[in-house]
Every structure is written in structure tokens, then in C-alpha cells.
Amino acid sequence: MIKSKFQPGTWRGMQASFSVDGKVQSAQFEAFKKKYPNISLGGTNTPIMIEGIGNESSDLLAIAAGNSPDVFDFNYRQSGTFVDKGFIRPLDEFIRDDVTSDEAKEAGYYDPNIMYKDELLERIWPKVMDAAYTLGPDDQKHYYFLPRSYDVRVMCYNKQLFQEAGLDPIRDVPKTWDELFEVGKKLTQINDLDSESSVYALNIGSDSYSSWTSRPFYLSMNSMALSFDSKEKRWTSTFNDPGAVEATDYYLSLLQKPWQDNNGKMRYGVGHKGDGWVKFHQGKLAIVFLTSSDLLMNSNLWVQSKTYDEIGIAKIPSSPLGKSVSELYGMNLGISSAIKDPAVIDACWKFIRFMGSDEAKKIAVDTYIENGFGRYILPDILEKYGYPEFIEKVPKDWAEAVTHSIKNHELEPYGKNTQHIYKYMDIPISKGYMEEIGKNPNKSERIAKLQIFHDQAVKKANEKMIGRIPASEVGKRYPVAVALSLLIFLLYGVLFYYVWKAFSPKDQVISLHHSEYSHKVNRVAYILLAPAILTVLIFSYYPLFRGAMMAFQEYGVSTGGKYVGFENFAKVFFDQDFWLSILRSIYFSFLYITLVFFPPITLAILLSEIPIGKIFYRVIYYLPAVISGIIVMLMWKSFFDPAQDGVLNTLIGFLGFEPVDWFGNKNTAMIAIIIPSAWAGLGPGCLIYLAALKTVPSDLYEAAAIDGCGFFSRLFNITIPMIKPLIMINIIFAFIGAFLSSEQMLVMTGGGPDGATTLVGLEIFLNAFMFQRFGIATAMGWIIGFILMGFTVYQMKRLSNMAFKTAESVEV
Numbered sequence: 001m002i003k004s005k006f007q008p009g010t011w012r013g014m015q016a017s018f019s020v021d022g023k024v025q026s027a028q029f030e031a032f033k034k035k036y037p038n039i040s041l042g043g044t045n046t047p048i049m050i051e052g053i054g055n056e057s058s059d060l061l062a063i064a065a066g067n068s069p070d071v072f073d074f075n076y077r078q079s080g081t082f083v084d085k086g087f088i089r090p091l092d093e094f095i096r097d098d099v100t101s102d103e104a105k106e107a108g109y110y111d112p113n114i115m116y117k118d119e120l121l122e123r124i125w126p127k128v129m130d131a132a133y134t135l136g137p138d139d140q141k142h143y144y145f146l147p148r149s150y151d152v153r154v155m156c157y158n159k160q161l162f163q164e165a166g167l168d169p170i171r172d173v174p175k176t177w178d179e180l181f182e183v184g185k186k187l188t189q190i191n192d193l194d195s196e197s198s199v200y201a202l203n204i205g206s207d208s209y210s211s212w213t214s215r216p217f218y219l220s221m222n223s224m225a226l227s228f229d230s231k232e233k234r235w236t237s238t239f240n241d242p243g244a245v246e247a248t249d250y251y252l253s254l255l256q257k258p259w260q261d262n263n264g265k266m267r268y269g270v271g272h273k274g275d276g277w278v279k280f281h282q283g284k285l286a287i288v289f290l291t292s293s294d295l296l297m298n299s300n301l302w303v304q305s306k307t308y309d310e311i312g313i314a315k316i317p318s319s320p321l322g323k324s325v326s327e328l329y330g331m332n333l334g335i336s337s338a339i340k341d342p343a344v345i346d347a348c349w350k351f352i353r354f355m356g357s358d359e360a361k362k363i364a365v366d367t368y369i370e371n372g373f374g375r376y377i378l379p380d381i382l383e384k385y386g387y388p389e390f391i392e393k394v395p396k397d398w399a400e401a402v403t404h405s406i407k408n409h410e411l412e413p414y415g416k417n418t419q420h421i422y423k424y425m426d427i428p429i430s431k432g433y434m435e436e437i438g439k440n441p442n443k444s445e446r447i448a449k450l451q452i453f454h455d456q457a458v459k460k461a462n463e464k465m466i467g468r469i470p471a472s473e474v475g476k477r478y479p480v481a482v483a484l485s486l487l488i489f490l491l492y493g494v495l496f497y498y499v500w501k502a503f504s505p506k507d508q509v510i511s512l513h514h515s516e517y518s519h520k521v522n523r524v525a526y527i528l529l530a531p532a533i534l535t536v537l538i539f540s541y542y543p544l545f546r547g548a549m550m551a552f553q554e555y556g557v558s559t560g561g562k563y564v565g566f567e568n569f570a571k572v573f574f575d576q577d578f579w580l581s582i583l584r585s586i587y588f589s590f591l592y593i594t595l596v597f598f599p600p601i602t603l604a605i606l607l608s609e610i611p612i613g614k615i616f617y618r619v620i621y622y623l624p625a626v627i628s629g630i631i632v633m634l635m636w637k638s639f640f641d642p643a644q645d646g647v648l649n650t651l652i653g654f655l656g657f658e659p660v661d662w663f664g665n666k667n668t669a670m671i672a673i674i675i676p677s678a679w680a681g682l683g684p685g686c687l688i689y690l691a692a693l694k695t696v697p698s699d700l701y702e703a704a705a706i707d708g709c710g711f712f713s714r715l716f717n718i719t720i721p722m723i724k725p726l727i728m729i730n731i732i733f734a735f736i737g738a739f740l741s742s743e744q745m746l747v748m749t750g751g752g753p754d755g756a757t758t759l760v761g762l763e764i765f766l767n768a769f770m771f772q773r774f775g776i777a778t779a780m781g782w783i784i785g786f787i788l789m790g791f792t793v794y795q796m797k798r799l800s801n802m803a804f805k806t807a808e809s810v811e812v
Contacts, residue, residue, distance in 0.1 A: 019301055020371045024364045031363055032354050039347045071348050072334045073148075076131050076414040077421060079332065080235075083136055083144050084416055085556050085772055088334035090142035094349050095120060097133075097143075113346070115353060123147065123356065127328065131414045135233060145334035148356035151291035152326040152405035153216050155314045156303055161187060161199060161286040162312075170397065173314045177217075177250055180287075180317045184270030185259055187286040192265075195644045195653075203276030203288045204254055207664050207753045211425035213289055215327050215412070217247040220319035225413040225421060234468065235415040237461040239425055240454035246320070248428050248450050249443070256438025269438065273642045273661060277302060289316070291329055292402045295361065296368055297376050297395075308375075313398045315405055326405035329412050361385070378402060417465045420770060424461035428453035430754040434666060464577070465771075474570070481570035488786050495789050547778045555774040568779040577755065578780060581763040582787070585739045588670060588759055592738035595678045597731060600685025605719065607686065608693050609711070618690070622683030629680065633747040636676040637663075640748075663749050666756040673744045673757060688730075689723065696722045732791050739788065760784055 029041065074082060082088045096104070100118040104110040115123070123146055124132050136142045159169035165186045174180040184201035191197045204213050211218075218225075221243030227236050255269040272285055279285035280302065292313065293299035303311055318324045333352035339345050354360055365385045368377055375393035382390050413421045431453045432438065437446050462468045469477075551568055553561035572578055607617055624632065639647040640662040649659040662672040696719060704714050720727075742761035745751055751758035751766070758766075760780070768777035 019304060020296075020368060020373055021299065021301070021304075023371060024367045027363050027367050028355060028360045031359070032351065035354070036347070036350055039350065041351070068336055068338060070336050070339055070344060071351060072336060073331055074145075074334065075329065075331055076128070076412045078419040079131050079145060079334075080134075080415045081417055081419050081772070082334060083134060086137050086337050088144050089337040089339070089345070090136060090144060091146070091335070091349070092142050094353075095143050113349070122358070125150065125328070127409070127411045128330070130228075131411060132332075139233070145332040146352050146356060147330050147332050148352070148360075150294040150328065150330045150406075151299070152294070152328055152402065152409050153289060153316065154292045154326065154401055154405055155287060155316055156290050156300075157287045157312050157314065158280070158283060158285070159310060159312050160283065164199075165189070165286075169312055173312060174317050175314075176318050177320065181254065181257070181270060184254065184287070185261075185267075188261070188267065188270050190261065190267065190644075192644075195650070198284065198644065200272035200276070200279060200285045201270040201287060202254060202272060203280060203285055204251070204271035205273050205276075205664075207430060208426065208750055209422050210251075210429045211422045214247060214251040214429070216289065216316040216325060217251060217319065218244050219325035219327060219410045220316060220323045221247045221321060222323070223247060224410070225425060226415045226418065228415065235466050236468070237421075237424070237458045237466065239461075240451070240458040243321075245428075245447055245450045245454055248432060248454070249437075249446050251429060252432045252438035252446075252450075254438075255433060256436060258439055273664065275641060275643055279643075292405070294406060295364055295377060295381055296373060297378060297398050297402050298373075308395050308398070313395075313401050315401045324404065324408060326409045327412050328409040416467070417771060421461065421465065424457050424465060426752075427457035427460070427754060430752070433664070434754065460577075464575075469571075477570040477574050478566060481566045481573050484573055485566055485569045488783065492786060492789070495793055499793055547781065550775055551778040551782055553775050555778075556772065561775075564775070568775040569783075571776055572779045572783060577758070578760070578763060580755070581758050581760040582784075584670075584757070585741075585759045585761070588674075588741065589735050589738040591670060591674050592677070592741075593731065593734060595674050596681050596738075597685070597734045599678065600682055601689050601727065603682060603686045604689035604693060605715065608690060618683075618687065621686055624680045624682070625684045627680065629743070630747060632676050632680045633744055636672075636679075637748050640672050664753050666753060669749060669753060669757050673748055677744065689726075692723045692726050693719065732794065736788055736791060740784070 033039075033041070068087070072082060072088060094113065095115050097117050097120055099107070099116060101110065101116040102118075104114075104116055125147070128147060132145055132147070133141055133143050136144070155174075157169070157173065162169040162172065167183065167186060172183065174183045180202075187199065187201040189199040204210065218239070223239060223241050223243035225237065225239045227238045228234075229236065253269070255271045255273075257269055259267055261267050272279060276285055276288070280288050288302070290300045290302060297313060298304055298306065298311075316324045316326055333355060335345060335348040335352065339348065361381075362385050365377060365381060365387070368374065369387060369390070374382070374387065374390040375395070376398070377387070377390065377394070379391045379394050379399055382388060382394070428450055432446075432450055435449070437449055440446050550561065552563055552565060554564045554567075555561045603621065607621075610617065627635075641647065641649070642659065642661040642664055643649065644653070644659045646659070648662065653659065660668060662668050700718050700722075701714060704718060709717070739759075740761040741759055742765050745757045745759060745762045746765070749757045751762050764777045764780045764784070767773045767780065
């Protein structure tokens with residue numbers, strides 16, 4: 001049996017057998033099983049989705065966990081990482097690119113299990129060849145994957161909304177950038193009193209993957225994200241050219257350029273941030289940029305249920321250069337390098353060769369026809385697979401738009417570590433949006449500022465994504481890293497010695513009889529403690545020492561470890577993002593202590609003073625704690641929807657405030673993440689301190705009452721001093737926990753906007769499991785451990801001097 005991430009009837013990790021594509025995939029799988037009855041297929045777990053990172057995260061997390069499939073299903077952005085890290089094996093043994101199948105038959109060495117030149121060139125499009133046939137870890141070129149689908153980017157629009165705005169859904173479709181903005185103004189109908197009736201023009205954003213949305217604009221300005229130097233054999237980020245800056249300037253105008261509506265009210269931009277796809281599905285948003293396949297024009301699930309009378313498909317609006325260039329997107333199949341069994345490898349080859357083959361495409365076309373999608377299949381495909389009678393029914397404008405995009409495309413970014421290139425390409429857009437550059441009428445000032453943002457983003461991408469650091473810079477960094485690393489390890493030793501001395505019992509003069517008795521008792525205690533000690537050694541200290549080694553290695557899951565000395569520490573010590581993440585962690589910890597840690601103490605004190613209904617109030621405040629933490633985050637994330645009709649924006653709208661982009665604004669993102677924790681953590685924290693308050697001797701309160709002390713006098717002279725040791729211990733726990741937080745950011749922001757919520761815990765996680773830079777992540781962990789060691793030593797010192805007792809038996 002082979003395990004494939006690509007399974008029939010799945011879309012974005014969800015069951016999609018209700019869609020025609022799900023039926024196509026099921027039919028293809030059934031045909032494969034009939035053709036190869038000795039090969040059985042199995043699936044993998046549902047992909048893990050991380051905010052701001054997308055489905056790319058699932059494969060890398062599965063690989064890191066040692067649970068990768070036999071057949072990977074990945075896009076072109078991921079291909080470079082899969083090849084460079086050795087996740088997929090070369091396919092050279094199954095491919096002959098020097099002869100055709102007819103030539104092989106004539107020569108007498110034809111093998112049906114081999115893909116020959118004619119089939120290869122039909123399967124791999126010209127601009128995909130450099131990605132599929134590329135340099136491997138051995139510095140030699142190999143074939144690494146086969147495409148199973150091709151999709152191009154198109155513009156899709158709601159015809160009814162065009163008509164309601166007085167626009168002809170055929171003649172008035174925007175063909176240039178300027179027309180797109182002008183049409184967008186006519187389509188935008190904002191009702192400030194009833195947001196549900198508002199109509200928006202474009203589904204675009206300024207945060208995660210905004211550069212993916214705008215990529216066709218960049219391509220239409222001749223701007224490529226990366227270039228490869230064949231002589232030096234290395235990649236370089238290049239998205240800071242004049243065309244890229246011009247495209248970013250235009251994209252920001254769609255978001256922020258001022259204009260007046262028919263009522264004379266000032267509006268900014270024609271884009272909608274928030275649940276744009278939902279609005280489009282509801283008929284409240286006019287234009288989206290999505291994908292169309294090389295077979296079925298309305299293949300995207302967002303428009304598959306729509307008819308020609310409802311939606312239109314057009315090419316990407318032309319840039320000032322007069323070019324309309326689409327982006328070629330697609331999914332590819334590769335064989336895991338972890339497979340060693342030749343029989344399984346051969347089975348995987350048969351699978352990836354079949355999926356995406358001419359035979360599989362014929363099955364797809366047959367299934368589309370059977371399900372009533374004949375008129376939406378491209379004409380040349382209908383002709384090729386024997387359905388010429390449907391050609392006259394195909395919408396000509398759709399076919400012309402998709403055909404234009406297929407003929408005028410560039411491949412999505414591919415190369416070294418490009419699975420997360422949009423994280424860096426988003427930076428100029430995010431910075432420009434937050435500084436409201438789109439509102440500035442002076443174009444020269446806008447361009448100059450955006451050029452700086454692009455240069456900074458390219459520099460960061462070259463250094464962090466591609467790993468290009470000038471040799472002179474490395475020579476300066478390395479000695480400093482060695483000195484600082486040795487100092488840290490020395491101080492680690494000093495701190496461990498201090499802790500050992502702090503917890504070591506004082507020498508006492510005791511009798512020989514008592515000494516023998518103590519040894520006997522201790523021997524039994526050590527035997528009982530042995531399983532626990534062994535568990536701690538295996539699950540705590542072994543990873544600690546293994547991590548110490550990994551910090552000096554360039555470690556890969558498939559390639560193993562290669563010692564690089566102090567190179568990882570050199571990169572970390574001079575990594576601006578790492579130190580900024582530490583500052584953000586300190587800021588987040590301050591917010592956490594202020595808004596999450598202290599409120600339960602205050603609430604506990606207030607509840608302890610309530611004469612009646614104590615149980616009722618405690619239950620009410622504790623209820624949020626029974627909800628899963630992830631559910632809490634997702635629930636509040638929906639509350640923070642940046643759209644005007646979002647829950648919180650609707651509430652503040654009643655008070656006369658403008659809508660807030662809670663997660664898209666650096667000033668509000670961190671607060672928005674803290675609020676759910678404060679809401680959910682209030683009850684459990686309160687119960688802990690209610691229990692602590694019961695340890696305060698009642699006679700102290702009675703004596704204070706006799707002396708005439710009021711509430712605040714008792715609070716500051718009795719209550720707080722008595723529970724202060726517990727507060728001091730817990731505040732250290734809370735600070736360390738908040739400092740290393742990452743879960744909330746992963747779920748709610750993915751670290752955005754522009755890294756504003758990327759705390760050091762998330763920075764380490766991303767480096768380890770997303771970028772597969774385990775050595776660098778481990779070096780970061782050692783540095784953070786040293787920073788937090790002081791707090792831990794203080795905490796342990798306090799614990800060693802504390803005595804604990806049970807609370808009084810009193811009625812709750």
C-alpha cells in the first residue's frame with residue numbers, strides 16, 4: 001500500500017465529494033485501481049492549517065513528525081524546499097528525455113514503465129520544466145516531480161452587481177488598471193446605517209498573502225520574484241525592481257486611494273478587507289481573483305455552482321505596459337525519499353504517472369460532461385477528447401480569457417525555501433498600508449517610500465529565506481558569536497552550580513545509628529524515585545543534550561546533521577527579527593501580567609467579600625474555562641472581523657467610531673490577542689486565589705476589625721502580604737509562559753501584521769518546523785533559556801524557603 005496526501009474527494013483538507021472535482025478524482029482513482037489491482041492506496045491525516053502560512057504548513061509538520069506520506073502533493077513554491085531538503089527522490093530511473101517512445105520501439109528497448117521524451121514534454125509545460133528538472137542536493141540536475149494539474153489566475157465578477165451599478169457585464173469589464181479602479185468606484189455601495197446591504201468591489205487585503213492576490217499585477221509589470229544565477233548556482237530575490245514598486249503602489253491605491261461617493265462622502269480604496277469570499281458567495285462583492293484550470297474554466301469551488309448568466313470570467317487587467325500576465329499555479333506529485341522498498345517506489349511512480357496523464361484527463365472530461373459541465377470546458381479540450389458538439393455552447397468571452405491566461409503566464413515563485421516567499425513579499429504592502437501611503441497624492445513620495453520597503457524586504461528574503469550572507473559579513477560575525485556563545489555556556493554552568501548549592505542540604509553532625517537509618521530510608525526513596533528520574537532523563541535531559549549538539553549542526557530531517565561550528569549562533573546573534581521578537585515577547589508579557597494575571601486576584605478578593613451568591617458568581621466566571629482554548633481563539637477571531645459588519649466593529653459603530661482592522665493594525669493586534677486569554681483565564685485564576693485567601697488566618701481579620709480597620713487597610717496590611725509569596729511564584733510562571741507564547745499567534749494572526757505579533761516562541765517554531773532550520777531554532781532556544789534562567793533561579797530560591805499548609809475548613 002502507498003500513502004498519498006492527494007486523495008479523491010478532498011479540497012483544502014475537507015471532504016469535497018459533493019463537488020464535480022471530487023467526483024473526477026474518485027473516478028480517476030477507481031480507474032487507477034482497475035489498471036493496477038495489485039496496488040492499494042491509503043491516505044494521510046487532514047492537513048494542519050496555520051494562519052498566514054496556509055496548507056504548506058501541513059507537509060512540513062508531517063515531515064518533522066516523521067509521518068510523511070509516500071507520495072507528496074505540493075505546489076511549485078514548495079518544490080524547492082522538497083528538493084533542497086531531500087524530501088523527494090529523483091525520478092531519473094523512470095524518465096528518458098533523449099528519445100521518444102517511437103524511437104525506443106524502433107531501437108528495440110521500449111519499456112512501458114518508462115516515460116519517454118514525447119510524453120514528458122506533453123506532461124510538463126515549458127515554463128515548468130526548470131522547476132521539475134532542477135539541481136538537487138548533489139549539485140546535479142534531476143527530474144523530481146510530475147504535474148497533476150495546471151491552473152491560471154483570472155478575474156471573476158458578479159454580473160448582477162455590474163448591472164445594478166449601471167454597468168454592462170460584457171462591455172464594461174475593466175481591461176486596464178485605471179478602468180479597474182473606476183469600475184470599482186461604481187460597484188462600491190456602502191450603507192453606513194445598514195452594513196448588511198453594502199456592496200463591495202474587490203476582495204483584496206493588506207496582510208497574509210496579499211502579495212499572492214496582487215502577483216498578476218507584478219508579473220504584468222515584468223517583475224519576477226526570484227532569479228537564478230546558473231554560473232554561481234544560487235538564487236536571488238528580485239522583487240524590488242521598479243515594476244514591483246509600481247505594482248505595489250497601484251495595489252495600495254485599490255486599498256486606500258481617496259474618492260467621493262455619490263453622497264459626497266469620502267471613501268478610501270475600492271477593496272474589501274475581511275470575509276471577502278463569503279461576501280462574494282452572498283452576492284455582496286463584485287470582483288475576485290481566482291484560478292481556472294486548463295480543462296474546466298469554472299473549476300474553482302467558489303464559482304463552480306454559478307452559471308454563465310451569474311458570473312463572468314475575464315483576463316487580468318493590463319498594466320501601464322499594456323501587458324496582462326497571469327500566474328501559473330498547479331499541484332505536483334513527488335515520491336518520498338524515505339521509501340526504500342523498490343516495489344513501493346515503483347507503485348508510487350505508476351500512481352504519479354497516471355494522475356495527470358492523458359488517460360486521467362480523458363476521465364476528467366468524461367466526468368465533467370456527465371455532470372452537466374460540458375459548456376464550461378475549453379474548446380480545444382472538447383475537440384481533443386471527442387466532444388466537438390459542445391464547442392458552440394462554450395461562452396466565447398470565458399474561453400478567450402482563460403486561453404489568454406494560459407498563453408500569457410509566468411510560473412509562481414519557485415526556488416530555495418520559496419514556500420514562504422509571500423511572507424517577505426507581503427512586507428512592502430503591509431508597511432505601506434499601515435503608513436497609509438495609498439492616501440498620499442504625491443506619487444514620487446509614494447514610490448520613494450515603497451522602494452525602501454521593497455529593498456528591506458528583499459534584503460531580508462535573501463538573508464533569511466535563501467541564506468545569502470556576504471563572506472565579509474560572516475567573517476565579522478563568527479568571532480563575536482564564538483565569544484558570546486562561550487560566555488553563555490559558562491554562565492549556564494555558574495547558574496546550575498548556584499541552584500545545586502541552593503537546594504543542597506546543610507551538613508549536620510548526627511549519630512552513627514541515625515546515619516545508618518537515614519541511608520536505609522533514603523535507599524528505599526531512591527528506588528521509588530527511579531522511574532520518575534528515568535522519565536525526566538529520557539524526556540527532558542536527553543532532548544536538552546541532543547539540542548545542544550543540534551545547535552552546532554545544519555540539521556535536516558532527511559539529510560541528518562552536518563557540523564557547522566558556531567555558524568547558527570552567528571546567524572541568530574545578528575538576526576534583527578530574533579531580537580525584535582524578544583522585545584515583542586517582553587511587551588506581550590507586560591500586557592499579560594497586567595490584563596490576565598492581576599484581574600483574577602482582584603476578582604478573587606471582591607468575590608470573597610460578597611455576603612451572598614458566592615457559588616453563583618464563581619460558576620459564572622469559571623464557565624469560559626470549560627471551552628477549548630483553540631475554540632476560544634477562533635471564536636474571538638470571528639468577533640475581530642475587520643469588516644464594517646464584524647461583531648466588535650458593529651458595536652463600536654453604534655458609538656460613532658470607524659471600523660478597526662484589529663489584526664491588521666500593529667497598535668491593536670497584540671491587544672486583540674490578549675483579550676481572549678483575559679476573558680477565558682479570569683475564572684480559573686480567580687479560584688486559585690480564592691483558595692489562597694482561605695489560608696489567611698481569620699483571627700488576623702478579627703483583630704483588624706476590633707482595631708477599626710476598613711477594607712483597604714485589611715487588604716494592604718493583611719491580605720496581600722499573606723498571599724504575596726504565592727503571587728510572586730505565580731507571576732514568574734505567568735511571565736515565562738507569556739514570554740514563550742505562540743499558540744494564540746498561530747491561530748489568530750500567524751505572527752502578522754508585518755511581524756507585529758511574532759513572539760520569540762513563534763519565531764523559534766517557524767524556524768524549526770516551517771523553515772526546517774532546526775539548528776538555528778535550537779540556538780535560539782539556548783539563548784532564550786539563558787535569558788529566562790535568572791527568573792527560574794529566583795523562583796526556585798523562593799520555593800526552597802517556602803512552607804505550605806492547607807486552608808482552614810470554612811464554609812464556601
